[in-house]
Amino acid sequence: MIDMDKFDKVLRKVEKPARYIGMEKNSVKKDLNKVKVKFAFAFPDIYEVGMSHLGLHILYNLINEGEDFACERVFAPWVDMEEEMIKEGIPLFSLENREPVKNFDFVGFTLQYEMSYTNIINMLHLGEIPILSKYRDENDPFVIAGGPCAYNPEPIADIIDLFVIGEGEEVILEILEAYKEFKNRKGKRKEFLKEVSKIEGVYVPEFYQVRYNEDGTIKAMEAIVEGVPKTINKRIIRDLDKAYFPERLIVPYIETVHDRIPLEIFRGCTRGCRFCQAGMIYRPVREKSIGRLLELAEELQKNTGYEDISLTSLSSCDYSELPLLISKLMDRYEDKKVGVSLPSLRLDSFSIDVLKEIQKVRKTGLTFAPEAGSQRLRDVINKGVTEEDLINAVGYAFKEGWSNIKLYFMIGLPTETEEDLLGIRDLGYKVKDIFFRLPKEKRQGNLKVTLSASCFVPKPFTPFQWVGQDSIESFNKKIDLLKKNIRDRKIVFNYHDPKLSYLEAIIARGDRRLGKAIIRAWEKGCKFDGWSEKFKYDKWIEAFNETGIDGDFFALREREIDEVLPWDFINTGVTKEYLIKEYEKAKGEELTRDCRLGCTNCGINRNFTGGVC
Amino acid sequence: MLMILRVKFTKKGYLKYISHLDLMRLFERGFRRAQIPIKYSEGFNPQPRFSIANPLALGIESEEEYMDINLHERIPIDEFIERMNRELPDDIKIRDAKYIKDKRSISSMIGWSYYSISFEAENIDRKEELKKLLKDWLKGEKIIIKKLRRKKKKIIEREQNIRPFIGNAIVEDCIVNDEASNVRVVVNCMLKAGDKGNLKPTDFINAMDKYLNLGVNYDTIDIKRLSLLIEDEGEILPPM
Numbered sequence: 001m002i003d004m005d006k007f008d009k010v011l012r013k014v015e016k017p018a019r020y021i022g023m024e025k026n027s028v029k030k031d032l033n034k035v036k037v038k039f040a041f042a043f044p045d046i047y048e049v050g051m052s053h054l055g056l057h058i059l060y061n062l063i064n065e066g067e068d069f070a071c072e073r074v075f076a077p078w079v080d081m082e083e084e085m086i087k088e089g090i091p092l093f094s095l096e097n098r099e100p101v102k103n104f105d106f107v108g109f110t111l112q113y114e115m116s117y118t119n120i121i122n123m124l125h126l127g128e129i130p131i132l133s134k135y136r137d138e139n140d141p142f143v144i145a146g147g148p149c150a151y152n153p154e155p156i157a158d159i160i161d162l163f164v165i166g167e168g169e170e171v172i173l174e175i176l177e178a179y180k181e182f183k184n185r186k187g188k189r190k191e192f193l194k195e196v197s198k199i200e201g202v203y204v205p206e207f208y209q210v211r212y213n214e215d216g217t218i219k220a221m222e223a224i225v226e227g228v229p230k231t232i233n234k235r236i237i238r239d240l241d242k243a244y245f246p247e248r249l250i251v252p253y254i255e256t257v258h259d260r261i262p263l264e265i266f267r268g269c270t271r272g273c274r275f276c277q278a279g280m281i282y283r284p285v286r287e288k289s290i291g292r293l294l295e296l297a298e299e300l301q302k303n304t305g306y307e308d309i310s311l312t313s314l315s316s317c318d319y320s321e322l323p324l325l326i327s328k329l330m331d332r333y334e335d336k337k338v339g340v341s342l343p344s345l346r347l348d349s350f351s352i353d354v355l356k357e358i359q360k361v362r363k364t365g366l367t368f369a370p371e372a373g374s375q376r377l378r379d380v381i382n383k384g385v386t387e388e389d390l391i392n393a394v395g396y397a398f399k400e401g402w403s404n405i406k407l408y409f410m411i412g413l414p415t416e417t418e419e420d421l422l423g424i425r426d427l428g429y430k431v432k433d434i435f436f437r438l439p440k441e442k443r444q445g446n447l448k449v450t451l452s453a454s455c456f457v458p459k460p461f462t463p464f465q466w467v468g469q470d471s472i473e474s475f476n477k478k479i480d481l482l483k484k485n486i487r488d489r490k491i492v493f494n495y496h497d498p499k500l501s502y503l504e505a506i507i508a509r510g511d512r513r514l515g516k517a518i519i520r521a522w523e524k525g526c527k528f529d530g531w532s533e534k535f536k537y538d539k540w541i542e543a544f545n546e547t548g549i550d551g552d553f554f555a556l557r558e559r560e561i562d563e564v565l566p567w568d569f570i571n572t573g574v575t576k577e578y579l580i581k582e583y584e585k586a587k588g589e590e591l592t593r594d595c596r597l598g599c600t601n602c603g604i605n606r607n608f609t610g611g612v613c
Numbered sequence: 614m615l616m617i618l619r620v621k622f623t624k625k626g627y628l629k630y631i632s633h634l635d636l637m638r639l640f641e642r643g644f645r646r647a648q649i650p651i652k653y654s655e656g657f658n659p660q661p662r663f664s665i666a667n668p669l670a671l672g673i674e675s676e677e678e679y680m681d682i683n684l685h686e687r688i689p690i691d692e693f694i695e696r697m698n699r700e701l702p703d704d705i706k707i708r709d710a711k712y713i714k715d716k717r718s719i720s721s722m723i724g725w726s727y728y729s730i731s732f733e734a735e736n737i738d739r740k741e742e743l744k745k746l747l748k749d750w751l752k753g754e755k756i757i758i759k760k761l762r763r764k765k766k767k768i769i770e771r772e773q774n775i776r777p778f779i780g781n782a783i784v785e786d787c788i789v790n791d792e793a794s795n796v797r798v799v800v801n802c803m804l805k806a807g808d809k810g811n812l813k814p815t816d817f818i819n820a821m822d823k824y825l826n827l828g829v830n831y832d833t834i835d836i837k838r839l840s841l842l843i844e845d846e847g848e849i850l851p852p853m
Contacts, residue, residue, distance in 0.1 A: 017630040021627040305646035
C-alpha cells in the first residue's frame with residue numbers, strides 16, 4: 001500500500017479528490033496476499049472516462065469472480081494529481097487496495113483511442129515500470145493490452161509485452177490460468193511469453209521482426225522464434241447468451257461520462273459502412289436474447305439502483321426485436337422510475353417512434369449521422385441513408401415536438417468534391433426549411449441545427465485502409481469553405497481540429513518505427529492528447545523530426561493494394577479480398593447491402609462461425 | 614396524507630470528498646436499491662422528493678446531517694434504517710429517523726452549525742494563550758472580513774461584519790508535537806447557518822488567523838461538522 005499520510009495530504013490539494021478514493025458500491029477489494037494472480041486494469045484516461053467503458057466492468061468482474069485472481073482499477077491521474085504525486089513520491093496505485101501498480105503481476109491497458117498512447121507511457125513511468133518491454137525483468141509486471149486499437153498493435157509493440165486481439169472474456173482467463181502455473185514453478189519471463197503466444201488471439205511482438213524496403217514500406221514480418229503463429233486470429237465469443245456479463249456494476253460516487261446501466265444488446269454491425277473500423281472488426285453480429293437481457297436488466301437494476309438503462313451496441317435500432325424489448329423493459333421499470341435510453345439512432349421514423357416511446361421525458365436534442373453531404377458521397381462510403389430518409393425523419397421529429405437537431409458529418413472522405421462539401425450546408429438549410437414550413441402554431445420550441453464535421457481518419461481493416469488522408473491545409477480550406485457558406489442564426493457549424501486528426505491517422509496506420517516517436521513526444525510533455533487544451537501539436541512534430549519519422553508517409557500516402565500493411569498478420573475474419581472489393585465498389589459509387597438482407601461474403605462466416613453469422 | 618421522514622445521517626472519511634450533487638445521486642440510487650417507497654415529482658422527468666439541509670462544502674466531514682424525504686407509503690422506522698444502511702457505504706450511514714408532522718422543511722429551520730476545526734498553528738504554543746486571544750476577540754461587537762464577489766466580469770470587494778454569525782468558539786485542544794515542534798489546535802465553534810445568514814467555517818478560520826495572527830498552516834486544516842441546530846423563538850434545539 002502507498003503511504004496513506006501522503007495520500008491524505010495530496011487529496012486536499014487536487015481538484016476532484018473523489019476520482020482517487022475508490023470504495024464505490026460493488027467494487028471488489030480482496031486481500032492481495034491471499035490471491036495468486038494480481039491484475040491491474042489500467043485505463044489510460046481519467047476516472048470519469050474510464051468508468052464509462054463497458055469493457056472495464058466486464059473484465060473487472062469476470063477476473064474477480066476467480067478465487068485465485070484479483071483485479072483492481074488504475075486510471076490516469078489528472079495533471080494536478082500527477083504533480084502532487086510526484087512531489088510526495090507516491091507511485092501510481094490501484095483504487096481498491098491503493099497498491100502500487102508495480103506490485104501487480106499484470107498491468108492491462110485498454111486501447112480505445114490512439115491518442116491515449118502517451119498516457120500509457122506516462123502511467124508506466126508513474127508506476128515505476130520500465131517503458132520499454134525489453135528492459136523489464138522478473139520483478140516487473142507483464143504489460144498487456146487489448147481493445148479496438150490493438151488491431152494495429154505495431155506503434156506500441158516495443159512497449160507492450162503481449163497483446164490480446166479481439167474479445168477478451170475467454171482469453172484473459174486462459175492467460176491468467178497459464179500465469180498461475182508459471183508462477184508456481186517460478187519460470188522465466190520469456191518462457192511465459194512463449195507459452196501464451198500459443199494461445200489463440202495472443203500476440204507477443206518481441207517474437208517477430210519486421211524488414212523494410214528501401215522506400216520505407218514493409219518487406220516482410222517474420223517470426224524469429226520457433227513455434228509462434230504466423231497469423232494471429234482474433235478471438236470472439238460465439239454465444240453472447242452464454243458469455244459472461246456482470247450482474248453487479250460499480251456505481252461511481254462522482255458523475256461519469258456514461259452514468260447508467262450499459263445493457264449490451266448485441267455485438268457487431270451489418271451495415272457495412274466503409275469508413276467504420278468497428279463495423280468490420282466486431283463481425284459477426286451476435287444478439288443476446290430478450291430473455292437473457294431481461295434477466296440481466298433485473299439483476300443490474302437491483303444491484304445498482306441506476307435510473308437509466310442504456311441499450312448499447314454499434315447500432316441499437318438494428319436489434320431484431322427492439323420494440324418488444326423496450327416495451328418489456330418499460331413495463332417492468334416505469335413504476336421504479338427507471339428509464340430506457342438509446343445511444344444511437346437510425347435515420348428513419350421507426351427510430352423516432354421508438355424514441356417517442358421511451359423518451360416521455362423532455363424533448364432534448366436529436367442526433368443523426370448522415371456522414372456525408374451528398375448522395376454520391378454517401379454511396380461511396382456505403383452509408384445507406386438517403387436525403388429522403390433525413391427529410392422524413394426530421395419532419396416527423398419536428399411534428400413530434402423536437403426542435404434541436406444535430407447532424408454529424410465527416411470531411412475529407414475519399415473522392416470528396418466541393419459540391420459534396422456544400423451538400424453539408426444544403427442539408428442544414430433543408431432541415432431549417434422543414435421546420436419553418438410547418439404552420440406557426442405547430443412549431444414547438446426554438447429551432448437549432450448543429451452541423452458537426454470531423455476530419456476523416458482512414459483506419460486499418462476497413463475498405464479505406466489504403467487511402468491517403470487529406471492534408472491539414474486541405475482540411476482547413478474545406479472548413480473555411482463551409483464556414484463562409486454557412487451563415488444563419490439557426491445553424492451552427494462545428495468542426496474538429498485537423499491537426500489532431502492528422503496525428504490520429506499517423507498512429508492508426510503506423511508501424512513499429514513509430515514507437516520511439518511516441519516516447520519522444522511523451523518526453524517532451526505530451527499527455528492527454530485527446531483533451532484539446534492539453535494537445536501539443538508542435539511537440540509532436542518536433543518528436544517526429546528528432547526520431548526521423550515522416551508523418552506524411554503514414555497519414556497522407558495512398559498505399560498500393562499489394563503493399564504489406566503493418567497489421568496484415570492479424571486475421572479479423574473479414575478477408576482482404578472483401579476489403580479490396582469494397583474499395584473498388586466505393587470508387588464506383590456502388591452500394592453493398594446490409595448483410596442482414598443477405599450475405600455479402602465478407603468471409604467472417606468461413607473463418608469464424610462455420611456458416612451462420 | 615403527507616408522509617415526511619426526517620433522517621439524520623453521517624458523511625465521514627474519504628466521502629467528505631463527494632459533492633452535494635454526488636450525495637443526492639448516491640441517496641437516489643440507495644433508495645432505489647433499498648426499495649424505499651419514496652415519492653417522485655410529477656412530469657416528464659420525475660425526481661425523487663427529498664432535500665438535504667444546509668449542504669456541506671467539499672472536504673468537510675459531518676457527524677450529523679439531516680434530510681427530509683417524502684414517502685408515498687409508510688414504512689417502519691427500524692426497517693427504513695436497516696434497509697438503507699445495508700445499501701450505504703460505511704462512511705455514510707443513517708443514524709436516526711422520525712416521521713414529522715411539522716410542515717416546515719428542515720432546510721428552512723436550520724439556524725446554526727457546530728463545527729470542530731483542527732489545524733496546525735505556528736504562532737501558538739499554549740492552550741491558555743489561545744483561549745485568551747479568542748475570548749478577547751469575541752468581546753468586540755464587530756469583526757469585519759472582506760469578501761470578494763464576482764458580478765458579471767467585475768470582482769467586487771465587500772465588507773461584512775461576521776461577529777453576529779459567531780455563536781461561540783472554544784479551544785477544545787492544543788496538542789504540542791515535540792518532534793515536529795508544531796502545535797495542533799482544535800477549536801469548536803458555533804456558526805450561523807441557513808437562509809437567515811451563513812458563515813462558512815473557512816471564512817471563520819481566515820478571520821481568526823488574520824486577527825489573532827495564529828500562523829495557520831492551511832494545508833493542515835480538518836473541519837468536521839458536529840451538529841446542525843435549529844433556532845425556534847430564541848431557543849437553540851436539535852432538529853429531532
